[in-house]
Amino acid sequence: MAVNLADLNFYRAVNPDLAGLNDPQAFSHLINAGLNEGRVFSPYIDLNLYRAVNTDLAAAGLTSNRQLYDHLQNAGVAEGRSFSPVFNANFYRAANADLAAAGLNNEQLLDHFRASGINEGRASAPSFSVSFYIAANPDLQAAGFNFQQALQHYVFAGIREGRTAAPGGPVAPPQPPPPAAVGDPPPPPNTTLSFSRDLGVLPESLDIRDFVGTDNSTDYYRFTVPSNGEFDLTLGAVTESARVELIKDFNQNGEIDTGDGDIITTGFAGSSSNGNINRAIESGSYYARVYPDSSRGNTNYDLRFRFSPKPSTTPANPGNTLNTALDIGVVGTEPLRFRDFVGYTDPSDIYRFTVNSNSNLNISLSSVTQSSRVELIKDLNNNGVIDVGDGDIITRGFAGSSLNSNLNQAVEGGTYYLRVVPDSSGRISTNYDLQISLQPRSASVNTNSNLALNLSNDPLINPRSFNTANESGIQTFAANGSDLSAGLGNETANLLLNDSFTGGNDFANLLATNGMETPDFSQGLALI
Structure with a gap:
């Protein structure tokens, strides 16, 4: 069964802006916004620790705080996974014989510790015993800390200060490494984008309601997408026309540089229409800006984020040059x-590969949302540059939203490149699937009888006279579909051949005399 992880009283206490929310409102805020904003919701749960020590979760695509929260709630606690510096189910069971005798499972042990065990001062983790922690730190005793307060002090200050919290235990548990960086560094302080509301890692669905107008002219949101995917941003429920922009801070200076193309695209919303941005997007950090479409506009708005991940399967991002x-x-x-991405933020992907022998290459480009092309390239002069005029591009194929590109190309052994690019210099972006394989080629002899040489009729090997059409070299042509006798008549064909040579139609005598030894050019050869 699922275990309740959220401590809503604690959540409101450590987030003063939420103090006025009732329990349903606080829980809704936590699920829809707080988790991915990185807000603390319990002194017993550390999602960064959970992410760091359970590496199989990231491999399964569970990277956002919301995804980790759901997994921990529905499976992780029951499985006895590590998620807290102050609680370990297996240790808690072993250190408390009465709980082991009661047969409490892992979820029940967590509930017991939060409801009773902490207030009873029970040891709960290899590196944490709350009663020891208070006894070992006189300043906490002087401050009158109870066990709950002591636990919170350890979580939010004691670990960082290096305080010992268990007999003979480590000073503090090893700190988990920070989450894998998939986005850009935060913008520099006091820049325009530094005042953005940070949404953290974007979940698959997130809705925000707010206001822009005279007193608050612009709202900025910063978010990170953990993988390539399909992104949808909708601005709606406005009473005055407004705009939403998708922004990428390419030079990471914290400012929106229109000359550098920082504004990727814009959506417009009115009282009867929504503003939509729908496009493929690569992993990284982005910004959304919402503002009125006029200086006098005042409006509430709904901003809806939707993200469908399409993680790259390449071991590294393919470069944009041959080198x-x-x-x-x-x-x-x-x-x-x-599977990868090309587009506005990554204009091309180039793959280098080797073919060991003469082969037929099979190349497929598919699953694109906007028109794209794949090119087979050979760097003929080995200068590291794609020289179109020198014929470096051997062939290319085009793919669209309803059309795949399938190429089959004969190549010799050597080194080649594949380049995937949008089929336009505009702001096209798409995820794509690329497949490549080969079929080896072997030498073969054509044994088609219609094309084989008829050596028996070769006058150099088997000299015969062309006395009749049926016993002439013309019959050899007829076997190949070129029956001259049928077109000219037997007599005419023989006359042409007879008149073409001074030696008449007896090829045997002609060859025996070998007229080239005593050439006589007094009579010219007739042309057939």
């Missing part, structure tokens, strides 16, 4: 498959 191409090694008969 920075992603080397995918030797291509074989087993298809190699890659």
Whole structure:
């Protein structure tokens, strides 16, 4: 069964801006906003620790705080996973024989500790015993801390200060490494974007309601998408026209530089229409800006974020040049498959590969949302540059939202490149699937009887006279579909051949005399 992780009284106490919310409102705020804002909701739960020590969760695509919260609530506690510096279910059971005798499961042990165990001063983790912590720190005794207060002091100050919290235990549990950086560093202090409301890692769904107008002309939101994906941003429920912009701080100076293309796209909303931004997006940090469409506009608004992850399967982001191409090694008969992104923030992806022998390459580009192309490239002069005029681009294929690109190209052994690019220089962006494989080629001899040489009729090997059409070299042509006798008549064909040579129609005598040894050019050869 699921265990309740949220301590709403604590959540309101440590977040003064939420003090006026009742329990349903506070819980709704936690689920829809607080988790991904990184707000603390319990002194017993540390989602960063949970993320760090349970690496299989990230591998399964659970990276946002909301995803980790849901997993911990529905499975992690029951499985006995580590999620707290002050509570460990297995230790708590072993250190308290009465609880073990009662047969409490992991979820019941957590509930017992929060409701009773902490106030009874029970040891709860290898590195934490609240009664020891108070006894070992006279300043906490002097401050009159109870066990709950002592636990909170340890979590929010004692660990950082290096205080010992258990007999013979470590000074503090090892601190988890920070979450994997998928976004940009925070903007510099006192810059425009530094005042953005940080939404943290964007969940698959997030709704925000706020106001812009005379007293609050612009709202900025900063968010991070943990992987490539499909992104949808909707501005609605406005009473006056307003705009929403998707922004990328390319030079990370904290300012919106329109000349650098920081504003990726804009949506417009009115009283009867929503403003929509829908596009493929690569992992990283972005900003959303909401503002009235006129200096006198005042409006409440709803801002809806939707994100559908499409994680890249490449081991590293393919580079944009031949020298920075992603080397995918030797291509074989087993298809190699890659998913990645190209577009406004990453204009091209280039893959380098090797073919060991003459082969037929099979290349497929699919799952694009906007028109794109794939190019097969050979750096013919090895200068590290794609020279179109020199024929470096061997072939290309085009893909669209309803059309895949499938190429089959004969190549010799060597090194090649694949380049995936949008089919326009505009602000097209798309995720894509790329597949490459080969079919080896072997030497073969054509045994088609219609094309084989008829050596028996070769006058150099089997000299025969063309006395009749049925026993002439013309019959050889007829076997191949070129029956001259049928077109000219037997007599006419023989006359043409007879008149073409001074030696008449007896090729055997002609060859025996070998007229080239005593050439006589007094009579010219007739042309057929």
